[in-house]
Amino acid sequence: MRFAPVVVAVACVASLAAPAAAQTPDGAAVFEASCASCHASTATDARAPKLEALRQFAPEAVLTALLSGNMFRQGTALTVAEKRAVSAFVAGRPVGSPAPPSTVGRCTSPAPALPASALAAGWNGWGGGVTNTRYTEKSGLTAATVPKLTLKWAFGFAGVTSARSQPAVLAGRVFVGSENGDVYALNAKTGCTYWTYHAQAGIRSALSIGPYKTPGASGSAVYFADGSATAYAVDASTGKEIWSRKVDDHPYAKSTGSPTLYNGRLYVPVAGVGEEGQGGSSKYECCTFRGSVSAIDASTGQVAWKSYSIAEEPKPRGKNKEGVQMWGPAGGGIWGAPTVDAARRLIYVTTGNGYSDPLQRTTDAVLALDMETGKLRWASQPGAADVWAGGCRADVKDNANCPEQLGPDHDFSMAPVLAKRSNGQDLLIAQSKSGWAYAFDPDKQGEVVWKYKTSQGSGFGGQWGLAVDGKQAYFGVTPQNPGGMRAVTIDTGDEVWSKPAAEKLCGTGRGCGAGQGAAITAIPGVVFSVSMDGGVRAYASADGAIVWQFDTNKEFPTVNGVKANGGAMDGPGAVVVDGMLYISSGYVSLSGRPGNVFLAFGVE
Numbered sequence: 241m242r243f244a245p246v247v248v249a250v251a252c253v254a255s256l257a258a259p260a261a262a263q264t265p266d267g268a269a270v271f272e273a274s275c276a277s278c279h280a281s282t283a284t285d286a287r288a289p290k291l292e293a294l295r296q297f298a299p300e301a302v303l304t305a306l307l308s309g310n311m312f313r314q315g316t317a318l319t320v321a322e323k324r325a326v327s328a329f330v331a332g333r334p335v336g337s338p339a340p341p342s343t344v345g346r347c348t349s350p351a352p353a354l355p356a357s358a359l360a361a362g363w364n365g366w367g368g369g370v371t372n373t374r375y376t377e378k379s380g381l382t383a384a385t386v387p388k389l390t391l392k393w394a395f396g397f398a399g400v401t402s403a404r405s406q407p408a409v410l411a412g413r414v415f416v417g418s419e420n421g422d423v424y425a426l427n428a429k430t431g432c433t434y435w436t437y438h439a440q441a442g443i444r445s446a447l448s449i450g451p452y453k454t455p456g457a458s459g460s461a462v463y464f465a466d467g468s469a470t471a472y473a474v475d476a477s478t479g480k481e482i483w484s485r486k487v488d489d490h491p492y493a494k495s496t497g498s499p500t501l502y503n504g505r506l507y508v509p510v511a512g513v514g515e516e517g518q519g520g521s522s523k524y525e526c527c528t529f530r531g532s533v534s535a536i537d538a539s540t541g542q543v544a545w546k547s548y549s550i551a552e553e554p555k556p557r558g559k560n561k562e563g564v565q566m567w568g569p570a571g572g573g574i575w576g577a578p579t580v581d582a583a584r585r586l587i588y589v590t591t592g593n594g595y596s597d598p599l600q601r602t603t604d605a606v607l608a609l610d611m612e613t614g615k616l617r618w619a620s621q622p623g624a625a626d627v628w629a630g631g632c633r634a635d636v637k638d639n640a641n642c643p644e645q646l647g648p649d650h651d652f653s654m655a656p657v658l659a660k661r662s663n664g665q666d667l668l669i670a671q672s673k674s675g676w677a678y679a680f681d682p683d684k685q686g687e688v689v690w691k692y693k694t695s696q697g698s699g700f701g702g703q704w705g706l707a708v709d710g711k712q713a714y715f716g717v718t719p720q721n722p723g724g725m726r727a728v729t730i731d732t733g734d735e736v737w738s739k740p741a742a743e744k745l746c747g748t749g750r751g752c753g754a755g756q757g758a759a760i761t762a763i764p765g766v767v768f769s770v771s772m773d774g775g776v777r778a779y780a781s782a783d784g785a786i787v788w789q790f791d792t793n794k795e796f797p798t799v800n801g802v803k804a805n806g807g808a809m810d811g812p813g814a815v816v817v818d819g820m821l822y823i824s825s826g827y828v829s830l831s832g833r834p835g836n837v838f839l840a841f842g843v844e
């Protein structure tokens with residue numbers, strides 16, 4: 241997948257000579273040898289932020305930039321230990337350590353316990369439910385009140401330039417993560433902070449709330465995963481850690497997709513962010529990562545099963561011109577949340593492209609896994625062969641680093657949606673980066689029932705989520721053919737309406753785009769979509785007319801005193817519940833513009 245989250249806004253393009261590997265690397269020495277030529281205070285490259293400016297970032301944010309962001313290429317010569325060490329040096333504190341606690345915006349009374357009855361209400365998890373429809377009839381908003389939405393409060397995420405965690409909202413509380421590694425419990429109406437928990441890496445997954453029970457305690461927990469492929473359970477009332485579990489040890493393994501909580505188990509997906517970008521590096525043994533889902537006991541953190549998207553372990557596949565061993569098959573990252581089919585006892589996931597040969601039938605596919613064992617029941621791969629690696633070219637055939645046939649990098653990056661036709665038949669619907677949306681029959685091994693072309697597609701960015709109501713499915717348009725919305729009937733896939741991108745709110749500056757690859761959210765009569773132009777828009781579900789929009793391209797006063805502004809938006813979508821709408825703004829990748837604000841809207 242041609243996608244890399246960016247944290248440090250300006251990259252310095254320079255060759256890095258890594259210092260000799262050490263058991264405990266010295267961060268200052270790594271910086272001097274590998275970064276100072278661009279980032280030291282005396283460096284002359286005006287594009288690169290100097291050390292003083294980098295001190296504003298959280299160490300988790302700097303590490304993300306080196307592992308998979310806009311400093312990824314410059315960081316390839318460093319070991320993971322060296323990247324952690326230099327991140328700690330740059331930020332002034334170790335990776336995984338919390339920033340000094342702030343007293344600004346704290347709630348004056350402790351959070352009350354979450355009653356068990358509250359867990360069935362609100363917006364919980366990625367899709368607002370385990371079938372990932374991203375549709376709710378209990379939002380507290382109507383088609384008539386949506387145009388009256390106004391900003392109620394704003395919350396700033398410190399030390400980051402992207403805001404990509406989707407909140408869980410229930411019982412008057414908001415639980416949201418940040419790429420600085422913090423999870424916050426906020427008052428839904430005022431934004432004051434009840435508690436903060438610090439994870440070991442940045443968080444871009446949605447959060448889920450559910451019950452837990454241990455020998456010493458019981459209650460409700462916040463479940464999530466971070467950029468080190470570690471899953472967590474934290475007490476929802478106190479912020480105290482219940483357990484944490486690393487689910488994949490591969491150095492490029494990350495949880496980009498959100499864990500799904502169902503019936504006492506947490507299903508955690510893992511993608512390999514950055515390894516496929518090593519395909520053009522003759523020094524890297526490409527490739528060994530395989531996407532996976534782990535089923536974890538929600539109360540104890542014990543792993544019940546782990547299922548790989550590619551069953552075959554990577555094997556040697558020859559050496560490149562420099563004598564470096566190449567490996568395969570690899571890839572099949574799982575970028576989106578798992579979907580639960582309770583009736584069939586199945587877990588559905590979608591997968592990304594292969595990283596190295598041989599081609600697998602389970603990449604760029606929808607997979608059905610047995611809920612109890614993780615065993616693959618069926619796989620449906622509707623597109624063409626797709627093995628892709630960064631730095632490779634289709635017209636170069638003698639590079640052992642690269643696949644024999646270079647694919648278009650057309651991942652599935654969203655959670656599949658379990659929907660119903662008007663006759664009661666179940667369908668799984670998912671949209672690929674190819675621009676094709678498909679409906680699969682879960683009773684016929686994922687046979688394609690209908691398909692619809694939303695756009696010409698693109699290898700860049702991602703399609704992060706669609707929404708379905710009782711009659712229609714709604715899709716955003718890929719970055720290559722930027723912006724716009726589509727609606728089709730669930731029954732047949734026939735187009736109901738198609739709308740081009742609205743006029744961009746961000747002008748013509750660098751990083752200003754109109755792509756609407758972010759997840760869609762629907763309520764009766766209205767569909768919400770956010771855009772890379774910094775806009776939040778509400779469309780009438782009947783005809784696609786825009787009935788409300790808000791421009792986030794500005795600085796906001798925040799309830800927690802953190803300087804914050806909006807920017808591009810991609811990835812997570814709006815959350816609508818209890819008469820409020822919540823959204824994060826700020827997204828920097830191969831394109832986009834920085835931002836670090838979380839916004840809450842309500843009706844006057």
